[in-house]
Amino acid sequence: MTKATITVNGKPVTAEIEGRTLLVDFLREKAHKTGTHVGCDTSQCGACVVHVNGVAVKSCTMFAAEADGAEVTTIEGMAGADGSLSAIQAAFQEHHGLQCGFCTPGMIMSASALLKENPKPTEAEIRHYLEGNICRCTGYHNIVKAIMAASGQDVTSIAAE
Amino acid sequence: MYAFDVTRPKTVDEAVAALSQEDAQALGGGQTLIPTLKQRLASPSALVSLTGIEDMxxxxxxxxxxxxxxxxxxxxxxxxxxxxxxxxxxxxxxxxxxxxxxxxxxxxxxxxxxxxxxxxxxxxxxxxxxxxxxxxxxxxxxxxxxxxxxxxxxxxxxxxxxIPQAANYQKFVQPASRFALVGVFVSKHADGVRVAVTGASEDGVFRWSDAEDALSGNFSPDAVDGLTASADGLMTDLHGDAEYRAHLIKVLTKRAVAACQ
Missing domain, CATH: 3.30.465.10 (Uridine Diphospho-n-acetylenolpyruvylglucosamine Reductase; domain 3)
Structure with missing residues (x-):
């Protein structure tokens, strides 16, 4: 066992970890941030996407030891201090970008990484960027629409079919 | 996963020293190794993470x-x-x-x-x-x-x-894994053309020398028309058999050359 300190949503969290402790387990069990989900545990589904030092990673496929000293942002870090939703979260709500909600934390974190790199993505760019995030409810359509809306673009052209 | 220690050396020399321990293994980004460890297909005593070495x-x-x-x-x-x-x-x-x-x-x-x-x-x-x-x-x-x-x-x-004079990579994506069902990289250098094929052979990546010879003489998609990639030793799985992969090799080679024009 060794100690690791990871800054989670701005607050340092120090805990004992094993070499094999995954970042997602640190976040859920040591930092008690359970918004980050474990869907597949095989780096396919993207429900566990968080930002490590500003870039999106799958936290089920990174060891906590490798994030020692890093800044991590989870879904809990996306809302304002007063609990108000971020623009992306509000757009998911407005455009019905979620049904069961299991994939949503990863979708929001991936969407946020995309808009940081590419503030006005096309529909095709959004779909390509979300290749690593699987949703079994929505058929993706409203997720794509929500991300376009969050980027300030007109979404009437991608009306629901 | 079986238990192991993780170390994060800062230099290549420290990493080499750490890897000299018995059953130590290097850890790059872990996108293949971590899933492998989860399936208990590997059991290193120590993982030496290379992600802390800025020089690399x-x-x-x-x-x-x-x-x-x-x-x-x-x-x-x-x-x-x-x-x-x-x-x-x-x-x-x-x-x-x-x-x-x-x-x-x-x-x-x-x-x-x-x-x-x-x-x-x-x-x-x-x-x-x-x-x-x-x-x-x-x-x-x-x-x-x-x-x-x-x-x-x-x-x-x-x-x-x-850096070649011209090059292109054509990947026929296996959509679930996003690996190449077949991928062909064509690269034109001053001394000739090289064609490397991934995703197809049971022995891993290989050069398609017939296509290299044809393309070195005439760097156009037509140069490959008369050739057939051999299906011998190619992979067969639920996504495609050896003959299908052989067909893809030729199609993707032509597309790669066309994209270089």
Whole structure:
């Protein structure tokens, strides 16, 4: 066992970890941030996407030891201090970008990484960027629409079919 | 996963020393190794993470060569490898964005998955694999399924890619895994054309020498028309049989050459 300190949503969290402790387990069990989900545990589904030092990673496929000293942002870090939703979260709500909600934390974190790199993505760019995030409810359509809306673009052209 | 220690050395020398322990294994971005550990298909006593070694990260141009640190992520190659556009494009289509932010070129080449993208680029570009102890030509480096010329504990510190006159990579994506069902990298250099094929052979990446000869004489898609890629030794699985993969090799080679025009 060794100690690791990871800054989670701005607050340092120090805990004992094993070499094999995954970042997602640190976040859920040591930092008690359970918004980050474990869907597949095989780096396919993207429900566990968080930002490590500003870039999106799958936290089920990174060891906590490798994030020692890093800044991590989870879904809990996306809302304002007063609990108000971020623009992306509000757009998911407005455009019905979620049904069961299991994939949503990863979708929001991936969407946020995309808009940081590419503030006005096309529909095709959004779909390509979300290749690593699987949703079994929505058929993706409203997720794509929500991300376009969050980027300030007109979404009437991608009306629901 | 079985239990193991994780260490994060800051220098190549420290990493080499750490890897000399019994059953120690290098950890690149972990996008293949961590899933492998979860399935208990590997049981190292210690993992030596290479992600803390700053000297092994980054992309730089050295004359007609693009030098990429072994610890450079696919995402960084995609965004900073513009001096070799075909290589940057290949990197931008590996896995998905989160995987590209962790996975490294050194990790991919050390693993030598038979369906990975980078081996085809290294072989077609006549790249040099630079390790902590020597330089290895790509033609000598790839030695079969998950097998390379690397010795135990040897680390890829950088990869040197001669920048070709023209190049293109065509990947027929297996949509569930996003690996190449077949991928063909065509690279035109002053001394001829090289064609490397990934995703197809039971022995991993290989050069299609008939196409290289034809394209070195006439660099146009038509030059490949009279050729047939052999299905001998190609993979057959639920996604496609050997004959289908052989067909794809030819189609993708033509598309790659057309994209170079």
């Amino acid at each position: 990260k980054g992309v730089c141009q050295d004359g007609d060569t693009l030098v990429i640190g072994g610890g450079t992520t696919h995402g960084t190659v995609a965004s900073e490898g513009g001096a070799y556009p075909a290589l940057a494009a290949l990197a931008s289509n590996i896995g998905d964005p989160a995987v590209r932010n962790r996975g490294t070129i050194g990790g991919s080449l050390a693993n030598n998955d038979p369906s990975a993208c980078y081996p085809s680029a290294a072989l077609a570009s006549n790249a040099t694999i630079v390790t902590n102890s020597r330089e290895i030509a790509a033609d000598d480096y790839f030695q079969g399924l998950f097998t390379t010329a690397l010795d135990e504990g040897e680390i890829i510190t950088s990869v040197r890619f001669p």
